[in-house]
Amino acid sequence: MSLALDAAAQDLLFREAQTANTFTDEPVTDEQVQAIYNLVKFAPTAFNQSPLRLTLVRSEDARKRLVAHAMGANGPKTLAAPLTAILSVDLDFHEKLPQLFPHAPGVKDTFFSEAAVREVAGTQNATLQAGYFILGIRAAGLAAGPMTGFDFAAVDKEFFGDGKQKSFLVINFGKPGPDAFFPRSPRLEYTEAVTTI
């Protein structure tokens, strides 16, 4: 009653949506990924810094190179997924701030001249964007399987040799396959998670 979003959309994005562990063979097209990106790009980041970069893993060769750095069941899951994305932070995101934050282009140098500051801010904001991306995948009628169980230092060496991009999440996505979902685990109740001061 208190939400503006209709009940079907609430179900699609949250109540009925679950993390998928298996997928059908149905391909995920570049057009679908573009539609997802062009929706979720409008969600906010600090100074509009937009530090998330997505690397779509389509070729067999790239998939094998990625899976070599997966932990446990994440390897076979990733080999069987129709599409996989490596999510990384652009550690030089500040170079694009004059384009992305044109009314105050100086923040590139005043706030973000130090690499250590950029890494903290970039990681925080790219992680937010990862959440938006998962919801965008659901908005496209697909299911996502996000995974942090990878050796990301090794993934970076494998794919981002120049040290300017730092991976932090891998997401398999597509139409959910047989037995795609684990039973839903409980969530914290409102009173457990929310305090008013």
Ligand SMILES: Cc1cc2nc3c(=O)[nH]c(=O)nc-3n(C[C@H](O)[C@H](O)[C@H](O)COP(=O)(O)O)c2cc1C
């Ligand atoms: C950031 C993140 C990292 C995760 N890493 C893994 C992983 O490495 N392997 C795995 O099997 N599941 C992984 N998961 C899946 C979670 O366990 C799952 O999303 C959570 O239990 C909620 O499940 P539900 O969507 O079915 O309710 C990850 C999820 C997130 C959001």
